[in-house]
Every structure is written in structure tokens, then in C-alpha cells.
Amino acid sequence: MIPTREIYWNIEGHWLMYLLMLVAFAVFGYGVYQKSRYWRLGKQENRFDNIGERIKTVLVHAFGHKRILREAYPGIMHFAIFWGFVIFFLGTLVVALQADLGLEIYHGSLYLGLSFLLDIFGIAAIVGVLMALYRRYILKPERLDTNLDDGISLLLILAILVTGFILEGLRIAATGDPWAAYSPGGWALAAVFSGLATGVQSGLHKFFWWFHLLLAFGFIAYIPYSKLFHIITTPANQFFASLRPKGELDKLDLEDEEAESFGVEKLEDLTWKDLLDTEACTRCGRCQDNCPAYLTQKPLSPKQMIQDLKAHLYEKGRILLPQKQGVDSGAGETEAAVAGEAAGRQLIGEVIEEDAIWSCTTCRSCMEQCPALVEHVPKTIGLRRYLVLMESKFPSEVQLVFRNLENNANPWGVGWANRADWAKELGVKVLSENDSAEILYWVGCAGAFDDRNKKVAAAVVKLLQAAGVNFGILGTEEKCCGESARRIGNEYLYQMLAEENVEIMKNYGVKKIITHCPHCYNTLKNEYPQFGGDFEVVHHTEFIAQLLAAGKLRAGEADVTVTYHDSCYLGRYNDVYLAPRQVLQSIKGLRLVEMERNHERSFCCGAGGGRMWMEETLGSRINEMRTDEAIATGAEWVITNCPFCLTMLEDGLKAREKSENMKVMDIAELLVNLQN
Incomplete structure (x- = not known):
């Protein structure tokens, strides 16, 4: 789509385009300014750190389309439109520099190569726009809500691309360009126009030249006032994305005497x-x-x-x-x-x-x-x-959870003095009795108080003992990590628990922690550093994988089909997908079948964000929807890595009356069973 040096060969008064360009950019700039004023109504926040990493994020997500390409149809569609327009813009810039400023930028083989590239990407962009129109107006997926602006934006892009090819075809037909084959789009259209009289060709070229120009400048002016603004705001948003650990929430300064309120009210x-x-x-x-x-x-x-x-x-x-x-x-x-x-x-x-x-x-x-x-x-x-x-407004059942955390440092409300009872018969030492312990096993509230998850805690202990790991627990000194309190919104209670836990662990000189609960794992690893708790935190699936790789544990054999459930706080929050699967794949005879939603698309069990402690009275139950996906695999066992997930999936199987045919177990329980 690159014209020859005779770009204005029959255009009189083409200098007017510079005036039109100034108008278009003025309208564009005013729109951007107006929108930016609204964003600046928000509170200040520093998102200008680590510029190199931020540029990388834009390259990966904006130019590389990392997430968009996860879905084939819309991914290919958007990739074609995006890169078609990027190459089109670069080609237009080259033309402007050479034709308007007289710079000798392209000639010979470079000219032919760029011309061919522009046409190929222009055709790809047209195909992408047609795919978008078909998807939005024919397929009509439920998730898309279509308005007038969507149609205008797509048709405007299509019109610019098509008129660009028409212009190229008219130029080739009128000038007899000997290199026309390197502009395949224009060359194909030139055959349509070649039979027209020279005067007709010239007149059509003038019309489409101005029409194309007005469309292009109109496109620029329209951007800030339309959906097209995401051309700018999406890469900007990617640039300013949080670079903190994905599982870290910001810490409220509860001692700020100037704060009028905490949280988001307005x-x-x-x-x-x-x-x-x-x-x-x-x-x-x-x-x-x-x-x-x-x-x-x-x-x-x-x-x-x-x-x-x-x-x-x-x-x-x-x-x-x-x-x-x-x-x-x-x-x-x-x-x-x-x-x-x-x-x-x-x-x-x-x-x-x-x-x-x-x-x-x-x-x-x-x-x-x-x-x-x-x-x-x-x-x-x-x-x-x-x-x-600020309002003390939350689901009524949460009140009891808060009270239990305040009085006994666990959501169940069981007396804190009973926290280590689960380990009485296992020969586990507390850190106060084992100052040589290299690792702290953080049991968590579920492992200490929930009857079903006590079995998981016992399984973890047996594996650590079998591998000869020198570890200890905090026993009655361990308190809830506070994760549920924080996600529910009780930052005050969370900070109280976190500060006490960090102080206790630092007093014992704890360096490395193993936890089998992903919620504890995420909190200790990503949020306790806010309180000076800089520990190496490993999830038990990661540690088991390391022990197997080092030959300190044997995987065993199992003639069974299993499916693995990626918990949200281990997977999406901390990107731990490989280690649990490595453990399962190391077991001879075991067959792993994935659920429809797995890895980063894994479906939540419904217990996160403090929902474990709230009644689910609206709609259908999340855990049952996930259970249905597990049942659909035909697996005999569902393997989990999280106490909440284990509970929710077992409840789901009971609700579906499948608990006799399908069992749920933690990955540590599976390994212990195979050790015997």
C-alpha cells in the first residue's frame, strides 16, 4: 500500500491536508486532556517504579497479545487488526517522511519489501475486522454487549483499509506501475479499474484520496471519544500494572490520624x-x-x-x-x-x-x-x-468468625490451648523444644482444628519424617494467619494477628516455612513482609516435589485415574502449577486427566475471599459447579492442595450423591497412602 513518489500526481491543493491534520490532532489532544482530568480525581499512587519491567509488560501484553491469544478466534481476530494497523501506521509514516519531507528512506528492494509487507498486513487487518463484525453481529456471544460505538469503530477501520487499497489500485491502473505485483492488494483491484478511461481513473483517485484522508483524520479525532481510546489506555494500563506480588494487598495505615475513613466509600x-x-x-x-x-x-x-x-x-x-x-x-x-x-x-x-x-x-x-x-x-x-x-456491615455469620479470631485466634472458635492436640501421637516437636529445627511447618487453622484436614496435617508430618526433615511446629503459639479476616475486610484484626505471628517467628529465628494451606502460603509469603516477616515460604506440594527429585521420598504405584484441582491461591496467585503435577506424574500407573478448566483458568471452589465462612444463598453453589467438572472427567479421585478446596469438593460430591464413587484427598494423603 506504499505509493510511488508520485503520491500527489493528480491531487491539487493537497497542502490542505496539513491543516486538516492539525485540526484532527487538536481534537484528539483535547479529548485526551479531558479524559485525563477525570482520572486525576483519584488518590495519588506511585506506579512509575521499575520502568524497564513496565516496558516489558507492554511488549508482552500489548504487542505480544499474551492473554488475548489464549482464545483462538478473538485472539487471531484482534492480532490481525492490531498488527495490520501497526504496520499500516509505520508504512504511512515512512511515506510521509519521504513524500512530504523529501527524505530518501526507501528505494529499490527495501521499497518493494515494505510495499509487499504493508499489503499483506492490510489484508490481514481487513480479515480481522470482518471476523469482528461476524462475531459481534452474527455469533453474538453473551459476554459482548454491543452499542453504536462498536459498529462505528469497526466500520471506520474497515473503510480506511478498503479505501487505501482502492487508492493503490487506481494508482497502479493509471500509472502502469511495473512493480505492481509487490502490492498484491492494489494489484488485484487495479484489474478492476484498468478498463476505465484515464479521466475517470484520475477523478476516482482524487475522490478516494480525499475521502481516505478525511476518514483517517476523522479516525484520529474520534479516538478519545470512542471505544478506540483503548488503543492508548490499554497499553497505558498495562504499563502501570502492579509489579507487587499478585497475592499482596496494600497495607492500610491504621494509625494515620489524618485519615477520615478507611477503605473505599466514594x-x-x-x-x-x-x-x-x-x-x-x-x-x-x-x-x-x-x-x-x-x-x-x-x-x-x-x-x-x-x-x-x-x-x-x-x-x-x-x-x-x-x-x-x-x-x-x-x-x-x-x-x-x-x-x-x-x-x-x-x-x-x-x-x-x-x-x-x-x-x-x-x-x-x-x-x-x-x-x-x-x-x-x-x-x-x-x-x-x-x-x-467504618460501618460494621457484613454478613451476619461473619460476626462469629471475627469473635472467634479475636478470642481464640482461629475461625472455628476452638480453645487456643487445643491447637496442637492433632499432633500428640505423631512425635512432632514444637520449636520451643527443638531449637535446631531447620524448617517450621505452619499447620494453619484447618490443619489444627478441622477433623478432615487434621488428616492432611498428619500426612504432611509423616512425609517430612520419612524424608528425614528436621522440622518443628509452633503449637499453641501459632495463631490464624489472618487471611480470611483481611479478605473479608477486617484489616484491623488481620494486622493484629499478623504482627503477633511475625514477632513469634522472629523470636525463634525462623528462616524457612512449609505450609499446606495456599491461603496461609500466600499470606506468609507475600503479605507478612509488610510487617517485617521476610521468610522463605514453600507450599507442601513444592516441597514434596523437591524431596521426590532428591530421592528422599519414593512415589510408589497406583493403578488409578485422578483429576487435579488447581486452587486459586496456589495457582493464579502464586503460579504454582507444575510442582503438584510433577508429584502426580511421578507415581507409576497413575493416570492424570485434566478438568475442562485448569491451570490459570481453573474454577474456584467457592471458599476464597472469606466465603468459606458465609452462607451461599444467591444463585447456585459454586462448589457444585466445580464438582460437576470433576465428575465429568470420569476420575476416581480428586486431588487437592488446599483445606478449603478439599472441604468444598467433598461437600459437592455429597450434594451430587457421588461420594461413594469418587474420593477427594490432598496430595500429601495420596503420597502417604502409597508409602505403605
Whole structure:
């Protein structure tokens, strides 16, 4: 699609395009400025650290389409449109530099190669746009909500591409370009125009030249006011994505005497990055398609939550911006009254339903699937923090959990003095009796108090003993890690528990910790450093894999078919997918079959985000939906790595009346059974 040096061979007054270009860029710049003013209504947050890593994130996700390509049809579609336009833009830039500034950039074989490349990518972009139109208006997947802007954006792109090829075809037909074969798109169209009179060809070329130009400048001007703005906001959002561990929530400064409230009560409590998220969201629906709450008919759609925040931002921003600048909004009385009423809507309860806030399992599937790297879960936790810390509003059953954590440092409310009873017959020493212990086994509340998960804790101990590992436990000195309290929103209670645990472990000089609960694992590894707890934390599936690889444990044999459930906090939060599968694959005779949703797309059991302690009264049950996926594999055993998942899947099998045909066990239990 690169024309020869005679680019303006029959265009009179082509200099007007420079004026039109200035107008287009002025409209574009004004739109960007206006949008950025709204984002800056949010609180300050530093997202300018580690520039090199941020550039890498953009290269991987924006240019490499890492997440988009996980789905074949939309992935190929978007890849073709994106790269077609990138190459088209670069080619146009080269043309402008040479034709308008007289720079000798391309000639000879370079010219022919670039011409061929532009045509190939231009054709690919047209195919991509047609695929997008077919998908949006013919296939109509549920997750897509189509509006007028979607159609205008796609048709505008298509018109620019098609008119570009028409221009090329007319030029080739009129000039008899001997190198036309290197422009296959234009060459094909040239055959259509070659029979026309020279004057007709010239007239058509003039018309389409100006038409194409106006479309291109219109496209530029339209970008900030349309869905096309994601061309800018999505890479920007990827650049400013959090570089902290995925499982780390921000630490509230509860001693800040100037803080008027804690958590997110209103729009202004969100950060500028939170508000940029709303503009970067393209409404693709990947988050919604992978949200366990949405898929089980809960009043939560991650996509809708972000879109509702965006609408509220522009509603309230119309009032806040003039106030911030100390000027009159210029609106009439009626318009001001309507805007004021919209802006006065409460963020919690009116913009976002309370039931939606409490439906989230914090499984992070929305964030893991989002190509724009929108951060849904931290916003949800921020809303919960306000409800809990400032309003004391939370599901009634959670009150007992908080009381149990305060009084006995565990959600079950069992006396703290009984915390080590599970280990009485196992010969396990506490650190106060074994100061030479190299490793702390963090048992967790489930392992210490839940009858079913005590068996898992015992299995872990037996494996460590069989491998000759020098370890100990904290016994009655161990307290709940506080993970559920934090995810529910009780930051005060979480910090109290965390600080006490860190102090105890530091007093014993703990360096390395093994835990079989992914929730404890994530908290100790990624969040305790906020309180000075810098420990090496290993999940028991990782440690077992290491022991097997070192020959300190034997895998054994089992003529059985199993399916493995990736827990959210081990998988999506900490990217531990390989080690558990290595353990299973090392067992001779064992056959591993994957569920439909596995690895980063694994389906939540429904217990995360403190949901373990809440009644599930809305929609269908998440654990039963996941259980159905396990049953569909035809496996005899379901292997887990998490106390919550084990409980929820066992309950799911009972509900489906399949507990006699299918067993659930932790990976440590499986190994212990095979040791005998």
C-alpha cells in the first residue's frame, strides 16, 4: 500500500491536508486532556517504579497479545487488526517522511519489501475486522454487549483499509506501475479499474484520496471519544500494572490520624490507577466468562462493576472537576440538578450492590484473564474494608468468625490451648523444644482444628519424617494467619494477628516455612513482609516435589485415574502449577486427566475471599459447579492442595450423591497412602 513518489500526481491543493491534520490532532489532544482530568480525581499512587519491567509488560501484553491469544478466534481476530494497523501506521509514516519531507528512506528492494509487507498486513487487518463484525453481529456471544460505538469503530477501520487499497489500485491502473505485483492488494483491484478511461481513473483517485484522508483524520479525532481510546489506555494500563506480588494487598495505615475513613466509600477514595482501569476496560467480557460468582447467578459481573464505576466517574466528575478548580460548571439549573442527582448516588449500594461486593471469592480469575490488566479484586477489598471498618456491615455469620479470631485466634472458635492436640501421637516437636529445627511447618487453622484436614496435617508430618526433615511446629503459639479476616475486610484484626505471628517467628529465628494451606502460603509469603516477616515460604506440594527429585521420598504405584484441582491461591496467585503435577506424574500407573478448566483458568471452589465462612444463598453453589467438572472427567479421585478446596469438593460430591464413587484427598494423603 506504499505509493510511488508520485503520491500527489493528480491531487491539487493537497497542502490542505496539513491543516486538516492539525485540526484532527487538536481534537484528539483535547479529548485526551479531558479524559485525563477525570482520572486525576483519584488518590495519588506511585506506579512509575521499575520502568524497564513496565516496558516489558507492554511488549508482552500489548504487542505480544499474551492473554488475548489464549482464545483462538478473538485472539487471531484482534492480532490481525492490531498488527495490520501497526504496520499500516509505520508504512504511512515512512511515506510521509519521504513524500512530504523529501527524505530518501526507501528505494529499490527495501521499497518493494515494505510495499509487499504493508499489503499483506492490510489484508490481514481487513480479515480481522470482518471476523469482528461476524462475531459481534452474527455469533453474538453473551459476554459482548454491543452499542453504536462498536459498529462505528469497526466500520471506520474497515473503510480506511478498503479505501487505501482502492487508492493503490487506481494508482497502479493509471500509472502502469511495473512493480505492481509487490502490492498484491492494489494489484488485484487495479484489474478492476484498468478498463476505465484515464479521466475517470484520475477523478476516482482524487475522490478516494480525499475521502481516505478525511476518514483517517476523522479516525484520529474520534479516538478519545470512542471505544478506540483503548488503543492508548490499554497499553497505558498495562504499563502501570502492579509489579507487587499478585497475592499482596496494600497495607492500610491504621494509625494515620489524618485519615477520615478507611477503605473505599466514594469515588475519590479510589486511586488514579483505579479510575484509569475503567477507561482501559474494553468490555470484552473475559472476566465475566471466568467469574464463578457470575456463572452461578450471583449479582456480580466484574465487567459490569468496572463499567458502572466508569459511568459514575463521568457522572460525578462533571460536578467534582469544577469544584476542584473553583469555577462554575456552566450548566443550567435543570442540567445541574440532574447531574447533581447522578453524582450524589452512593458508590456502595447504588452504583455497586452490596450483594455483589460480598459475592466475590477473590479467586482472581477476572484479573488473570483480563488483557488490559484491570485490577478488580483490590477494588472489591477496598469496598469491603469500608463496610467492615467504618460501618460494621457484613454478613451476619461473619460476626462469629471475627469473635472467634479475636478470642481464640482461629475461625472455628476452638480453645487456643487445643491447637496442637492433632499432633500428640505423631512425635512432632514444637520449636520451643527443638531449637535446631531447620524448617517450621505452619499447620494453619484447618490443619489444627478441622477433623478432615487434621488428616492432611498428619500426612504432611509423616512425609517430612520419612524424608528425614528436621522440622518443628509452633503449637499453641501459632495463631490464624489472618487471611480470611483481611479478605473479608477486617484489616484491623488481620494486622493484629499478623504482627503477633511475625514477632513469634522472629523470636525463634525462623528462616524457612512449609505450609499446606495456599491461603496461609500466600499470606506468609507475600503479605507478612509488610510487617517485617521476610521468610522463605514453600507450599507442601513444592516441597514434596523437591524431596521426590532428591530421592528422599519414593512415589510408589497406583493403578488409578485422578483429576487435579488447581486452587486459586496456589495457582493464579502464586503460579504454582507444575510442582503438584510433577508429584502426580511421578507415581507409576497413575493416570492424570485434566478438568475442562485448569491451570490459570481453573474454577474456584467457592471458599476464597472469606466465603468459606458465609452462607451461599444467591444463585447456585459454586462448589457444585466445580464438582460437576470433576465428575465429568470420569476420575476416581480428586486431588487437592488446599483445606478449603478439599472441604468444598467433598461437600459437592455429597450434594451430587457421588461420594461413594469418587474420593477427594490432598496430595500429601495420596503420597502417604502409597508409602505403605
